Amino acid sequence: MKKAPSMPIGRVLGLVRPYWFYVAASLLGAAISVAAQLLVPILCGNAIDAMLGKGQVDFALVAQACLAIAISTAVTAVAQWVLAACNNRIAFRVSKDLRTKAMAKIQRLPLSYLDSHPSGDLVSRIITDVDTFSDGLLMGFTQFFSGVLTIGGTLILMAVIHLGITAVVVVLTPLSLFAAGFITKRTYRYFQAQTAIRGQQTAMVEEQIQGQRVVQAFGHEEKSMEAFDKVNDALQNASIKAVFFSSLTNPVTRFVNSVVYAAVGLTGALLAMGGGISVGQLSVFLSYANQYAKPFNEISGVVTELQNAMACIQRIFDLLDEPDQIPDAPDAAVLNSDGHVTISDVSFSYTPNRPLLQGLNLDVQPGQRVAIVGPTGCGKTTLINLLMRFYDVDGGSILVAGRDVRKLTRASLRRNYGMVLQDTWLRAGTIRENICYGNPAATDAEMIAAAKAAHAHSFIRRLPQGYDTVIAEDGGSLSQGQKQLLCIARVMLCLPPMLILDEATSSIDTRTEVKIQAAFASMMRGRTSFIVAHRLSTIREADVILVMRDGQIIEQGDHKTLLARKGFYAMLYDSQFDTGDT
Numbered sequence: 001m002k003k004a005p006s007m008p009i010g011r012v013l014g015l016v017r018p019y020w021f022y023v024a025a026s027l028l029g030a031a032i033s034v035a036a037q038l039l040v041p042i043l044c045g046n047a048i049d050a051m052l053g054k055g056q057v058d059f060a061l062v063a064q065a066c067l068a069i070a071i072s073t074a075v076t077a078v079a080q081w082v083l084a085a086c087n088n089r090i091a092f093r094v095s096k097d098l099r100t101k102a103m104a105k106i107q108r109l110p111l112s113y114l115d116s117h118p119s120g121d122l123v124s125r126i127i128t129d130v131d132t133f134s135d136g137l138l139m140g141f142t143q144f145f146s147g148v149l150t151i152g153g154t155l156i157l158m159a160v161i162h163l164g165i166t167a168v169v170v171v172l173t174p175l176s177l178f179a180a181g182f183i184t185k186r187t188y189r190y191f192q193a194q195t196a197i198r199g200q201q202t203a204m205v206e207e208q209i210q211g212q213r214v215v216q217a218f219g220h221e222e223k224s225m226e227a228f229d230k231v232n233d234a235l236q237n238a239s240i241k242a243v244f245f246s247s248l249t250n251p252v253t254r255f256v257n258s259v260v261y262a263a264v265g266l267t268g269a270l271l272a273m274g275g276g277i278s279v280g281q282l283s284v285f286l287s288y289a290n291q292y293a294k295p296f297n298e299i300s301g302v303v304t305e306l307q308n309a310m311a312c313i314q315r316i317f318d319l320l321d322e323p324d325q326i327p328d329a330p331d332a333a334v335l336n337s338d339g340h341v342t343i344s345d346v347s348f349s350y351t352p353n354r355p356l357l358q359g360l361n362l363d364v365q366p367g368q369r370v371a372i373v374g375p376t377g378c379g380k381t382t383l384i385n386l387l388m389r390f391y392d393v394d395g396g397s398i399l400v401a402g403r404d405v406r407k408l409t410r411a412s413l414r415r416n417y418g419m420v421l422q423d424t425w426l427r428a429g430t431i432r433e434n435i436c437y438g439n440p441a442a443t444d445a446e447m448i449a450a451a452k453a454a455h456a457h458s459f460i461r462r463l464p465q466g467y468d469t470v471i472a473e474d475g476g477s478l479s480q481g482q483k484q485l486l487c488i489a490r491v492m493l494c495l496p497p498m499l500i501l502d503e504a505t506s507s508i509d510t511r512t513e514v515k516i517q518a519a520f521a522s523m524m525r526g527r528t529s530f531i532v533a534h535r536l537s538t539i540r541e542a543d544v545i546l547v548m549r550d551g552q553i554i555e556q557g558d559h560k561t562l563l564a565r566k567g568f569y570a571m572l573y574d575s576q577f578d579t580g581d582t
Contacts, residue, residue, distance in 0.1 A: 023090065147295030545569065
């Protein structure tokens with residue numbers, strides 16, 4: 001049986017350590033608040049003992065006690081305000097730090113991790129789990145410190161007044177601790193299951209929202225709801241078990257504490273009747289017994305929230321503990337590319353038992369236009385991922401300007417590439433911000449020139465605020481073709497020495513494609529270019545066409561040469577343009 005992970009208390013304390021000043025102020029506020037509250041029963045007991053009977057009331061002493069009670073109450077209020085203010089700062093600043101660390105971690109994670117984990121689950125960890133942890137941390141600081149100090153203070157004061165009654169309290173106290181501990185140990189795993197399933201549900205909801213058009217187009221609504229109901233029911237069951245078992249803690253501890261209160265009352269009454277303590281001291285004991293029991297009820301609720309918080313923080317720590325992508329070499333050089341790319345005996349696979357690229361060799365001269373074609377799954381996009389060093393090769397090497405890409409900084413390597421993919425990505429913001437994403441210092445004239453070169457200027461002018469029009473995440477209401485034009489304009493504004501065009505015109509109509517091809521031809525002049533295409537009409541003018549199949553280059557040459565060979569390329573070309581008699 002797999003052992004449940006221990007609660008990460010040490011790491012949580014490490015998160016809190018930078019805010020030691022607020023922790024100290026919180027502890028001081030809790031100590032002052034508890035001391036002032038514990039003083040009130042003593043003052044009330046003194047006032048009761050000052051009222052011996054009719055005509056035997058020491059009004060001066062009673063008045064002093066009332067004034068002291070009022071001052072103690074005011075001090076308690078101020079101390080609790082300080083306590084709450086400090087605890088809020090601690091909880092929310094720790095939450096901010098956690099989100100910052102998690103977001104920074106995502107920037108350092110290898111793409112292989114992001115490709116293999118649902119984005120909704122990552123969102124759930126950074127948003128929902130951090131919020132839950134923050135709530136648990138806030139409750140822990142607010143009630144846990146005060147509760148522990150109250151328990152300790154009441155025991156000390158009761159012992160000063162009468163050791164016998166205090167002994168009764170001490171003997172019965174372990175019953176409450178045992179009951180709370182017994183239940184707590186068995187609820188942590190349910191909170192772990194709850195947070196894990198909640199992450200799955202978030203991932204599923206995000207997936208359904210993004211693909212709702214496809215869901216409706218294929219009439220998959222009922223099956224989608226069935227899948228969602230299954231996860232929703234699992235979350236409900238885990239949540240019910242977690243809440244049910246954790247909710248047992250409070251009534252059980254309340255019952256035990258009521259037994260303690262009754263025992264103190266009975267023992268104290270018998271002693272008072274025998275003259276062992278005064279009536280005022282008995283009232284003090286009963287007040288302390290109630291105050292002593294109350295923190296156990298509060299702490300039991302805090303423990304429930306802390307268990308949920310610890311289950312959530314464990315998921316965040318799991319993310320933070322993932323290995324980073326292989327860092328740049330200590331002596332990594334900054335690339336100034338001349339456009340010369342050499343692929344030497346490269347092998348690569350996403351999974352060890354399924355090789356994809358094997359013994360791949362290629363020498364691309366500066367300024368060459370290299371087209372990559374082949375059936376789906378042959379390794380075209382994988383080759384692009386290796387060129388950009390989104391993944392590292394398993395064997396062989398890739399050289400740019402004579403340097404192994406593993407000995408270059410990733411940032412400088414990627415600055416030397418301009419990339420337009422089939423799948424567009426636009427951020428929430430203005431059209432201007434999206435075009436200038438790779439070159440924020442560009443002038444308006446440069447930006448507009450890039451948009452005109454990409455044939456995006458005309459439709460941008462028709463938008464409500466032109467280049468200042470705000471679009472939603474991933475382009476909002478823009479058509480797929482318009483989003484693609486903006487991505488092309490973004491690259492045209494940078495114009496690095498090497499280009500990667502992965503089905504860059506797949507979402508553009510034929511008329512616009514002709515114009516874009518002319519713009520690409522101008523943009524690619526003097527620049528090394530890698531063009532991935534399924535429509536072979538777009539790569540006729542390429543200097544070299546690589547035909548890939550099963551992870552290997554099986555044919556290489558220009559368009560006319562490959563057609564003359566009547567090989568695999570010719571078959572692909574004929575399948576697109578012939579009438580069927582080939």
